[in-house]
Amino acid sequence: MNQPKAESEKPLQRGPLQGVRVLELAHxxxxxxxxxxxxxxxxxxIKVEKMPGGDDTRxxxxxxxxxxxxxxxxxxxxxxxxxxxLKQEQGKEIxxxxxxxxxxxxxxxxHDTMKKLGLGYEELKQINPGLVYCEISGFGRSGPFMEQxxxxxxxxxxxxxxxxxxxxxxxxxxxVGAPLTDITAGILGALGAVSALLQRNASxxxxxxxxxxxxxxxxxxxxxxxxxxxxxxxxxPMGSAHPLNAPYQTFQTRDGWINVGAANQRNxxxxxxxxxxxxxxxxxxxxxxxxxxxxxxxxxxxxxxVFRKQTTTEWLECLKDAGIPAxxxxxxxxxHHHPQTQAREMVTEVEHPHEGKVETIGLPIxxxxxxxGVHRPSPLFGEHTREVLMEHGYDENSIRALxxxxxVFCHSE
Numbered sequence: 308m309n310q311p312k313a314e315s316e317k318p319l320q321r322g323p324l325q326g327v328r329v330l331e332l333a334h335x336x337x338x339x340x341x342x343x344x345x346x347x348x349x350x351x352x353i354k355v356e357k358m359p360g361g362d363d364t365r366x367x368x369x370x371x372x373x374x375x376x377x378x379x380x381x382x383x384x385x386x387x388x389x390x391x392x393l394k395q396e397q398g399k400e401i402x403x404x405x406x407x408x409x410x411x412x413x414x415x416x417x418h419d420t421m422k423k424l425g426l427g428y429e430e431l432k433q434i435n436p437g438l439v440y441c442e443i444s445g446f447g448r449s450g451p452f453m454e455q456x457x458x459x460x461x462x463x464x465x466x467x468x469x470x471x472x473x474x475x476x477x478x479x480x481x482x483v484g485a486p487l488t489d490i491t492a493g494i495l496g497a498l499g500a501v502s503a504l505l506q507r508n509a510s511x512x513x514x515x516x517x518x519x520x521x522x523x524x525x526x527x528x529x530x531x532x533x534x535x536x537x538x539x540x541x542x543x544p545m546g547s548a549h550p551l552n553a554p555y556q557t558f559q560t561r562d563g564w565i566n567v568g569a570a571n572q573r574n575x576x577x578x579x580x581x582x583x584x585x586x587x588x589x590x591x592x593x594x595x596x597x598x599x600x601x602x603x604x605x606x607x608x609x610x611x612x613v614f615r616k617q618t619t620t621e622w623l624e625c626l627k628d629a630g631i632p633a634x635x636x637x638x639x640x641x642x643h644h645h646p647q648t649q650a651r652e653m654v655t656e657v658e659h660p661h662e663g664k665v666e667t668i669g670l671p672i673x674x675x676x677x678x679x680g681v682h683r684p685s686p687l688f689g690e691h692t693r694e695v696l697m698e699h700g701y702d703e704n705s706i707r708a709l710x711x712x713x714x715v716f717c718h719s720e
Contacts, residue, residue, distance in 0.1 A: 322349020322679025327504065329411045330355055330402075331386065334362045336459075336486055337443045337520060338415030339382040340493025345411065345500065346385035347670040348679045353695055354383060354686060355402065358392040358716055361688045373662040380685040384657060384667050388686025389695050390716035393424055397714040404699050406431050406438060411500045415443040418454045428515045438513040439503040443496045447519040457520045462488040466524025471531050473544035481544070491523035545603075553599040553606060554578070557636070558614040565619050568632040572596065581629035582613050652680075659684040689716040 327350040331342035346352040356362050364379040392398040414421055421427045428440040442448055445457015463469050463482045473481035499516035507513055530550050531542045542550050549555035552570035569578040579585050592602040599606050619635055626633040643654050655669045670680050692715050696706050709715045
């Protein structure tokens with residue numbers, strides 16, 4: 308159903324998922340990332356928050372933007388939000404009514420939580436056989452760990468990621484700085500949901516989509532798993548270096564750091580010419596990639612001696628002219644203001660009803676005809692409860708009664 312555009316919304320750029328209706332019963336990150344991706348691509352995502360309190364991310368402060376959690380605002384833009392008490396029968400009945408007209412349901416609760424509420428896939432597909440039911444959990448809905456909750460840190464450790472992250476073997480374990488498995492699991496969930504929708508177009512039947520943080524971590528080990536499967540040896544951490552090609556890593560300059568990707572023989576020879584050390588190509592230790600990988604520490608030491616003679620900016624210009632892939636080390640604020648970030652609209656603004664203009668990360672997929680994008684701020688707690696219930700046949704009196712009985716919460720200014 309088309310809704311009048313609120314003052315806080317940008318003009319909507321039609322996305323490829325326009326008309327797809329999504330219910331998000333998810334919290335913190337993996338499930339909300341899934342909903343965020345679908346919303347950015349045009350789906351009408353209704354976030355169903357628990358009562359009382361809502362998504363736990365609302366309490367992840369500091370930092371705040373005004374009185375709102377910055378983390379919640381980032382993960383839940385483009386969504387409408389309702390607050391429903393699913394522990395009460397009338398709250399469950401509301402969800403069932405919404406499910407009857409829903410294409411995709413996302414949930415990332417612990418094992419059997421939804422089933423115990425009478426809202427599992429087997430129950431809900433009786434109401435809507437075309438429902439795509441997307442479950443994102445710590446370890447998946449099968450196997451010996453299916454009942455265990457999971458967090459990004461645990462998934463990074465068990466997926467092997469932490470064993471290959473850091474400077475060198477023997478040092479304290481290091482996790483990837485970003486919550487990689489949470490974010491990747493959300494993206495995989497969105498991919499699975501869209502795939503299931505395509506299949507539904509052919510069959511008329513929905514299905515369950517099941518992915519996890521554990522599996523999301525495993526898929527980031529493609530190179531290292533290939534090495535282990537071929538040799539029987541588990542690779543260890545290598546800092547910024549590549550497990551298969553060299554030089555492909557970070558080097559120290561006179562005033563900072565530079566990333567250089569001269570990962571094939573032609574780029575290696577070009578790099579040496581650009582650095583003014585073409586004779587290094589004749590060194591038997593570094594003549595080919597096998598030699599460079601076998602003598603990686605010596606290679607790093609030799610190249611660092613030269614890179615330290617000039618600034619990062621000077622080297623970037625030099626390597627650009629030579630056609631060598633290279634880039635600077637940016638911090639988060641520098642990345643936000645970089646001209647390439649701005650050109651790709653990866654930092655954008657939305658108008659929040661309480662906090663005014665708020666920056667957020669943009670959509671990383673560019674579609675030429677149906678671009679989608681960020682057009683709505685994150686919802687206030689219960690902001691759209693009344694609106695959504697009225698779309699599904701509830702009148703003012705029944706909504707007021709539901710609110711009085713604490714089945715729902717409706718935000719009011």
